[in-house]
Amino acid sequence: MSAATAVLRRLRFSREVVLLGVLIALVVVMTLLDPLFLSPTTLLNTSRFFVEVGLMALGMTLIIITGGIDLSVGSNLGLVSVAVGFSYAAGLPLPLAILFGLVVGVAAGFFNSVFITFLDLHPLVVTLGTFALFQGLAYGLSNADAVSDFPAWFAYFGQAYLGPVPGQLILFVVAVAVVWVILSRTSFGRYVYAIGNNEEAARFSGVPIRRVKIALYSGTGLLVAMAAVIYTSRVYTARADTGLGLELGVISAVVLGGASIYGGSGTIGGTVLGVLIIATLQNGLILAGVPSTWQLFILGVLLLVAVFLNEFFRKSEE
Amino acid sequence: MSEARAPAERGGAGGVSLRRLLRRPEAPALVFLVVLVAAFTLANDRFLQVGNLESILASVAVLGVIALAVNQVILCGEIDISTGSMLGLCAVAAGAVATSAGGLLLPLLAGVAMGALAGAVNGFLVTVGRIPSIIVTLGMLYALRGVILLVTGGTWITGIPNETRVLGIGKVFGLGYPVIVLLLLFVVMELVSRHSTWGRNVFAVGGNRRAARFAGLPIDRVRFLAFVLVGVFVGIASVIYMGRAGSVQTNTGAGLELQVVAAVVIGGTSISGGRGSPLAALTGAVLIGVILNGLVLLGVPGIWQDAVLGGLILLAITTDVLRRRLVGDKA
């Protein structure tokens, strides 16, 4: 055990505590850079941004715990956005269009799971293919166009407030609670950890592996679809490239939160903290006037650092 | 001594039977390519003219050169999805040198050096950092794109001197330089893959990593070199690209990494490693070029390209699995 881990152990610092500390430190730094950062309105406003990534990260957490991965979430987001916008533009009543979008999102996730479970293909390659397929379908079906003339109430999803709190933040909190309960209190959650730690032993114990994986990828599709509706409402536009590059942020958040990329470990709390840290970082940089060109770079570096530290500490614990 | 020995192998010693050819990993893609070319020729007999074929090859030259190198990474059991951003970055380096110093050699060296550096970072993080290559190259994909934006400040690089653009638009005996470079590098990779220790070790490391470790192969070094090779080839490709495009934009290369992986996989190299060849990468690149070309001929709008690409990837990996199940391959 390295000295660093020994110290952490003795001080009973779990990973989540460390993350919380990083988050607090970040907030302090950001506030020093720009005093307006810590005002409630600003904080609550920034929370809008991270809800979309956060919802997707919830599903991605479970997928990564089972040792899988889903690179297609960003493209799926764009596809759902297009599905909602363009079916509405084609004449479908908006509530039905939204429902249609949700169905498309779930179907896309299910499509992924078919290749992964029935054909036993590696999630990496399958979702690389669907990453292209979904994005392509989104472009093609939308003709690289955009839909913007939604009725006023559509903004409710992405821009409303319930009292002082943004609407989607409440949704996010509910979603976090639901997924957290599923992962830590239900047999389904137990199955997820079992599959991630030892899929063979899980099979010998009668765990319904196929069913769990189908539910995971389809469920993530549903979360992606919800995020898509919220995002489309927030920017009031439905476009195909909505989700471009989002998968990076989602995976980074999950890994930063402590999930091992090899599977078997991870928590919802950790993921939420990861999402918060990334969102704070991004938003803080924007507010401080740091050019947006830095952001991608930092995000990429952050992912690498996060994974490296993850495995480094994990190795020294063994 | 004892009597009964192994019966002679069917097919005769060293025989190159049709059956054996068909078993090669590139076979399905090659057959498909021939069929497709035949179909297009039937539809439009100008398809088979040298000029048209040459232009198809030229259009996939950049893709093909990079695919030849990524092929090696996939063969040894890893993956690299950072090549699109790498191309942009190498083009920026080469372009900057070209606009200031001119010539061909210096920009080429700049591009190759930048690529080798990026590739080395990838290789280092995978071998020493022990981070899965998918994560490393995913992170680098975005990190490098950020570097491009940082360095260029969002502005394009224009005014590439003609002497630098030679590799992109020059011709020799009617054959464009892109095609020549592509075929040359293909020959080089075939030689390396068959006749060099590193080339054969790549197959071993990807085919049975456990056995490779027990046989004492330098697994880390093999993989590191593969990533650096990608960087070098991307550097060369960046000069070709720059020649053809005449400028370097901030989103140069965006989305290319996907086409590269698609080319390698569709051409017949197995995504799990250990099986494939440079011919597979070349075939895959040409196949993609032909298919995209064909889509244009058929009047399919270009925005459907990604969908077709994704569909092809899924088709390729599915048929690979089904083929293995039918044949009962243990490998």
Added chain:
Amino acid sequence: MTQPDETRAGGAATTEAATVFRLEDVTKRFGGVVAVEGVSFELRPGEVHALVGENGAGKSTLMKIVDGLYAPDEGTLWVGGEVVSFSSPRDAEAAGIAMIPQELDLFPELSVAENLFVGRKRPRTRWGGLDRDAMQEEARKRLDALGVSLDATSTVKRLSVANQQIVAIARALVGEARAVIMDEPTSSLTEREVRQLFGIIEDLTAGDVGVVYISHRLDEIFEISDRITVLRDGHHIKTAPASELDPEELVRLMVGRPLNELFTRSESSPGELALEVRGLTRGGEFEDVDLTLRRGEILGLAGLVGAGRTELAQSIFGIRPPDSGEILVDGEGARIRSPRAAMERGIFYVPEERRSQGLILPFSIKNNITLSILDRISRFGFVPRSERQTADRFAKELSIRGAKMSDPAGRLSGGNQQKVVVAKSLAREPNILLLDEPTRGIDVGAKSEIYRLMDDLAKEGKAILLISSELDEVLSMADRILVMREGRISGEFGREEATQENVMTAATGGRNPSNAEDPREEGSVDE
């Protein structure tokens, strides 16, 4: 336990230089379990030295030490007269020791010639590249020297197992091996291929290469080996020239103590048919198996490693569905395509490999025990608080000691780990319990607790299939014994008539003609 018969390597004293390698008083432990203790073993040039013993006797551990995979905790390894310390198989290879494991560490996508040269100095052309023609020439020469004509350019994965094995041997020779260790070399070979292999072994020894032959097949051992060493429970029992031993004595040395009842099995009163299997076949694993199992009965399934017992049980449990045949549970035909389906029919399987198949090592004891019953105890998908008590109940039945329910299973001793696996199966409350080597690698105390448990379960009317390679375990616990050999049922004995000898004979297909099966006659077929 009776005193082991410790005869030193027979014959006149040998000088160090005249041995290929020698292990002296070697001990190796894994966690708290002793794999081998105080074992000495020596291989001379040009000899075929057989290494025999039951599963868990320590044979493969011992050879893995020689091959550089493990370092001994105590004792020394001498190679060619000098003390050596290997840190990897590469070192062993450099010292002239080659191992041919059952899984054949070859590269399936590479050609025969390339497989011979991977990791070694390869012939080069003027240009510095690899000289493939020279490699193929060299490969052909080596194969010819073995008297075998294989196409050096063919891809290894297309070869039959027998030919792949030859490639592995040729690879060892290219590495200038002085010792070749073969682990169960004939388990996938036909009669004809075995002949061929023996011819090759004779050629090897004529070249002063020493061969260690690890096998369960006694007839082969007596045919091919010069000396035989017997290990039992990690200890060296005896080493003697093959001419001085006979199969019956060998069995006795392997199995050890005279048959003391380890446990007194209660009088059994078998009830109705719980499980019936008719003509069950799965290509390459088992063929045409008929089996009946009644409630209240313990059916022992004996046989050698590779006989197909585990595959049969796993097929009944739905891990790998059979190609043909029927399974009937409680008289009704059952289509079992997954473990869940089997569990729904009241069948549960306790796997042979507890660490990789039976347990989720990072999970707590509690979570391991309840994993298979989560669907039963959950309310609306939620895991109830009573889970703790449920797990406690079953843990108590197995008297798991010295560990808390929240401890991760990975930290437990072998005995406790096995108890957790058994507790998990009990929690499911199956009617039909398939136990695969349930007492392997655990101490005597834990063993007898498991025997008592099995006895109780049978008295309660459960049907139990006991797969075990420990003869005395099978003989004392089983009401009836089925013996499998090479995928088929080769014998059936009632409790009274079963003896060590006739069970072993049925398992090895030895000299007893009435029980022996015909050896398969197919030729070596390449794809």
